[in-house]
Amino acid sequence: MGNLLLGRRLATEEAPHQTISKTIGLAVFASDALSSVAYATQEILIILSAAGAAYFGLSIPIAIIIIGLLVVLTISYRQTIYAYPGGGGAYIVARDNLGDGPALTAGAALLTDYILTVSVSISSGVAQIASAFPAVFPYRVELALALIALITIVNLRGVKESGTVFAVPTYFFVVSMLSMLAFGFWQQSTGSLGTVASTEVFEQTTQTLTVFLLLKAFASGCTALTGVEAISNGIMAFKEPRSRNAAQTLMVMSALLGVMFIGITVLANHIQVVAGEGMQETVISQIARTLYGTS
Template identity: 60%
Template sequence: MASLTIDGETGTTVMRVEAEYSPPRSWRTWLIGRPLPTADAPHQTIRKIVGLAVFASDALSSTAYATQEILFILAAAGMGALGNVFPISLAIVALLVIVTISYEQTIHAYPGGGGAYIVARDNLGEAPAQTAGAALLTDYVLTVAVSISAGVAQLTSAYPELFPYRVAIAVGLVLFVMVVNLRGVKESGAIFALPTYFFIGMMFLTVGTGIVRYLTGTLGQVVNPPAAETTGVLTAVTPFLILHAFSSGTAALTGIEAISNGITAFREPRSRNAGITLIFMAGILSTLFLSISFLAGPIAAIPSEA
């Protein structure tokens, strides 16, 4: 439909054409949605509650296996070394606080999105930026691989009959996550919000129940635990072993940079909303991680792949 209007300032006649046309749907548009015009970008921004589900899910999900990674390393020195899991977790949370403060400053300094690559390029040059970018790509790949593998391990632990199909399940989940993310931040946020908040709720319910039972003296221990898995001859608790356990436990920090990279996906004021989301993520992550590590001692948790 065409219409003629006169510009009030210049007096020029302007023809406006409104075409009601939508491109034909194909399997690609059905799978990942239609391409979005650049003009629609402001309408695709998300709130903090959705942003937490989209950008913090990687970091928060790592609480499900970070403590176990520490226990695996400490088990090489025998059962007595497992008591070091909580002090090591405290050190990791201290590192998390430092990283969170750093990214909080970065969010306000780079409101258009400021990850390690952009910050390194602006302050150190192209070579350090490319190094940081390569590290980020590796980190994102490993984050998905480790998170999916850990989730499938928990699934097959609950349903042993699925164990022979664990590889196919993991690959299928990776493809599912890829397709959902290709549909855009807004749609993926709506899809991931429910499982993310369900996970957070169940984790807080679990650790909360454990702490209450610990305080009331009703917390039991693992019944018929599997044999502790070690790599061979027991070793001494050395600084190298502690540092090795610390580095393995820093899996709890995977994906923490995502919010800083995705500032433009938040509603205005972007920097403020992204910063608040980052602080909430760090608080939830620290609380769950420390709670799980603390309870691992009283319940006599033993690392096992079974």
């Protein structure tokens, strides 16, 4: 049963041959970061909704600042990839340059981040499914647990096999998002872009717009940066030349992430999405429904 679920056990000498291409590497290591665009914009809008929908336009400059931070992180991790060709995440870099204390802090933060990434990404994925198929809404917890079990089993089969499995949904997601954005901006350029027709309207505000609220919106939007470090941790999984392949994969991932994030944020403002705590329909679902209709 174990071999059936997890695959054949590999001998130690076989490990060096379990390498992956840049195409598969993007699916394995970038799926975390790329999937975050599905909920990063929504998290910004939810925070801004406390001050009122009139301030949703501030999500665009917030997104631009976050993309600026993404550029800094990308440059930093690209340098790390070449400086630590054996794999160099926050823990190793902090240990070598700052000592054990900062390294342990970085390691603990990463472990916490990985746990939260699973919970948030799965929750977001289930929310997207429930938005498309409302009948699933009462079974969100069961569906989330089933997906976690599935992803766990696939990952335990190893990087090479999991990469092949994850490549299909990852590239399907990227192509779908880019196609939706292209179609949305084409509609805007032709004047045919509609606005969201939602029954979920949040008119009441709970607080005024303050610097602290903007900082909270920025912090929530930084979920878009989740997983940027993954490639620098997995350099040894790439084919030779490992550092160059990993660095190129990092650049492609960051470019896709930046384009999709700012595209979703701008388009969400143009179609006047509705966002707030407790809403059943996600921002991505509202955009897709407005562009493609419900038939």
